Amino acid sequence: MTSPLGRLRPERPPVRRVDDLAAALDLRTAGPATTDRTFTGVTMSSSEVEPGDLFVAVPGLKVHGARFAADAVARGAVAVLTDADGVASVPRDVPVLVADDPRALAGPVAAWALGDPASRLVTIGVTGTNGKTTTTYFVDAAMRAHHARTAVLGTVELRIGEDAVESPRTTVEAPVLQALLAVAHERGAGALTTEVSSHALALGRVRGLRFDVVGFTNLQRDHLDFHGDMEGYFRDKSRLFAADQARRGVVVVDDVWGRRLAAESPIPVETVSTHVGAPDGDDADWAVVEADIGLDGVGSRFVLRGPDGARHEAHSPLPGLVNVSNAALAIVLAHAAGVPLPTAVDAVAGAHAIPGRMERVVERGDGWPLCLVDYAHTPDALVLALEAVRPITPGRLVLVYGSDGDRDRGKRPIMGQIGARLADVLVVTDENPRSEDPASIRAAILAGVRDVRPDLADVHEASSRAQAIRDALRLAGPDDTVIVTGKGHEPTQEIAGVFHRYNDRDVFLAAHAEGREQHA
Numbered sequence: 001m002t003s004p005l006g007r008l009r010p011e012r013p014p015v016r017r018v019d020d021l022a023a024a025l026d027l028r029t030a031g032p033a034t035t036d037r038t039f040t041g042v043t044m045s046s047s048e049v050e051p052g053d054l055f056v057a058v059p060g061l062k063v064h065g066a067r068f069a070a071d072a073v074a075r076g077a078v079a080v081l082t083d084a085d086g087v088a089s090v091p092r093d094v095p096v097l098v099a100d101d102p103r104a105l106a107g108p109v110a111a112w113a114l115g116d117p118a119s120r121l122v123t124i125g126v127t128g129t130n131g132k133t134t135t136t137y138f139v140d141a142a143m144r145a146h147h148a149r150t151a152v153l154g155t156v157e158l159r160i161g162e163d164a165v166e167s168p169r170t171t172v173e174a175p176v177l178q179a180l181l182a183v184a185h186e187r188g189a190g191a192l193t194t195e196v197s198s199h200a201l202a203l204g205r206v207r208g209l210r211f212d213v214v215g216f217t218n219l220q221r222d223h224l225d226f227h228g229d230m231e232g233y234f235r236d237k238s239r240l241f242a243a244d245q246a247r248r249g250v251v252v253v254d255d256v257w258g259r260r261l262a263a264e265s266p267i268p269v270e271t272v273s274t275h276v277g278a279p280d281g282d283d284a285d286w287a288v289v290e291a292d293i294g295l296d297g298v299g300s301r302f303v304l305r306g307p308d309g310a311r312h313e314a315h316s317p318l319p320g321l322v323n324v325s326n327a328a329l330a331i332v333l334a335h336a337a338g339v340p341l342p343t344a345v346d347a348v349a350g351a352h353a354i355p356g357r358m359e360r361v362v363e364r365g366d367g368w369p370l371c372l373v374d375y376a377h378t379p380d381a382l383v384l385a386l387e388a389v390r391p392i393t394p395g396r397l398v399l400v401y402g403s404d405g406d407r408d409r410g411k412r413p414i415m416g417q418i419g420a421r422l423a424d425v426l427v428v429t430d431e432n433p434r435s436e437d438p439a440s441i442r443a444a445i446l447a448g449v450r451d452v453r454p455d456l457a458d459v460h461e462a463s464s465r466a467q468a469i470r471d472a473l474r475l476a477g478p479d480d481t482v483i484v485t486g487k488g489h490e491p492t493q494e495i496a497g498v499f500h501r502y503n504d505r506d507v508f509l510a511a512h513a514e515g516r517e518q519h520a
């Protein structure tokens with residue numbers, strides 16, 4: 001993060017009348033008359049209220065937001081939008097707007113209040129189980145090549161131009177999204193690209209915004225606690241491809257869900273087949289028809305065939321087949337969003353490092369191994385990450401990793417088996433143990449390691465993550481690659497319920513700086 005983004009609100013928001021809003025969105029009113037009441041901002045969280053705001057009080061999974069209406073008013077909220085159940089909790093002297101589903105209206109209300117900021121920018125949304133962050137950054141690289149300034153929002157950060165803050169979630173709440181669109185426009189951005197999580201779609205966080213282009217990466221088993229089953233998960237993801245959410249779409253059709261989305265989509269879509277030899281590759285509008293993975297020791301060269309049959313030489317700046325897929329999708333998305341194809345191809349090839357996504361923290365050279373940080377924290381992602389790094393590693397693959405506490409215990413031995421199978425040297429350590437005993441998590445991973453490598457040769461254990469990275473650097477030679485997985489960009493580590501500032505990248509950089517000093 002280069003510098004703070006500062007206030008996540010526009011400097012000069014329009015002043016709106018509450019009764020105009022009621023008329024525009026056909027809302028019932030309660031409490032004192034709304035005449036002459038004006039507001040300048042919208043929020044769903046009492047702790048984020050600024051004087052002059054409309055507070056949207058929604059029924060949550062845990063609590064009804066109306067319980068916090070008095071707090072919101074004390075902080076300066078001038079009116080409340082809620083449902084029939086919430087009305088009684090609003091202080092009597094405050095005007096109330098009543099709707100059946102206030103959560104679904106939070107986005108449209110904020111968009112109305114800010115004068116539909118999305119209509120002044122090119123907007124791109126990316127959804128799918130994996131690859132959202134990477135694809136979003138690749139798209140942003142292409143948008144940057146075409147627009148003087150851009151904005152990018154997602155799991156890692158909220159960035160407008162060169163200013164950024166840590167992101168509270170993958171997709172921000174609807175009023176925050178609308179405010180960020182207005183801030184982006186105010187600061188001269190021509191395009192905004194955001195990740196759109198399935199939770200965001202189920203909870204209406206992108207309502208009130210019609211994207212110029214939306215993209216779909218893939219659908220794999222995840223978040224079923226929230227969506228129920230794969231069918232429900234697919235239905236929630238598909239909501240982005242509705243006529244009121246997007247003008248057009250780009251869908252990767254390598255899995256059955258992508259093919260189904262493309263077939264059922266009510267908006268026009270272009271299809272992309274991103275794995276050489278993937279089913280339906282020949283029928284797709286765009287297809288990766290050749291790929292040399294890791295050929296140049298960095299990313300991959302590939303050839304993208306367009307709808308007119310023309311072949312475009314392209315490059316993914318990150319290793320592995322999955323990043324060929326992300327790069328191809330990003331090129332087609334950027335092109336659909338108005339970027340000339342050659343500009344999109346070049347910009348994706350030269351995309352900056354993405355924090356914690358196969359991030360090359362220290363380059364190989366001067367006796368140092370290549371040092372990478374990656375976010376892979378599931379068995380599937382770990383396999384992909386290690387397979388991607390092998391072709392760019394002349395020597396041994398040194399893996400530093402753990403498995404998180406208070407989450408899926410069954411994956412720990414599987415993570416152990418994968419590490420033992422695909423890496424040469426292992427340093428098993430902690431990854432957000434949360435309330436659990438870190439040693440017992442490491443023991444479960446090591447049990448999996450032992451299934452594959454009973455002698456435990458080249459297997460080490462370190463109770464501090466920073467120490468684990470230093471151990472790995474001591475063990476690694478100049479031809480080796482040290483990869484630390486699990487936490488990626490995350491700025492904290494949760495131990496015994498306490499969040500400690502911690503970042504894998506900083507440990508690598510500190511060790512590197514120390515090493516250079518000793519050398520000098």
Ligand SMILES: CC(=O)N[C@H]1[C@@H](OP(=O)(O)OP(=O)(O)OC[C@H]2O[C@@H](n3ccc(=O)[nH]c3=O)[C@H](O)[C@@H]2O)O[C@H](CO)[C@@H](O)[C@@H]1O[C@H](C)C(=O)N[C@@H](C)C(=O)N[C@H](CCC(=O)O)C(=O)O
Binds near residue numbers: 046168
């Ligand atoms: C399942 C889910 O997404 N829940 C979100 C949802 O919670 P909720 O409906 O249960 O809200 P609640 O806590 O009952 O509160 C009800 C209302 O009262 C308000 N409130 C509450 C307390 C208070 O002091 N003042 C106040 O105004 C809240 O802002 C809310 O509007 O609305 C809350 C705020 O509106 C969110 O904070 C909360 O996200 C929780 C923290 C969360 O963990 N969400 C995750 C699952 C999520 O959204 N993840 C996806 C990425 C997933 C992925 O791809 O990996 C994401 O987009 O980040």
Ligand SMILES: Nc1ncnc2c1ncn2[C@@H]1O[C@H](COP(=O)(O)OP(=O)(O)OP(=O)(O)O)[C@@H](O)[C@H]1O
Binds near residue numbers: 129322357
């Ligand atoms: N297209 C893809 N298909 C499958 N796996 C992928 C793909 N792209 C990235 N991955 C794997 O998923 C992990 C997360 O990548 P990325 O952060 O880009 O995805 P995401 O959808 O944003 O996930 P999250 O919401 O958890 O941040 C990476 O470690 C990578 O190994």
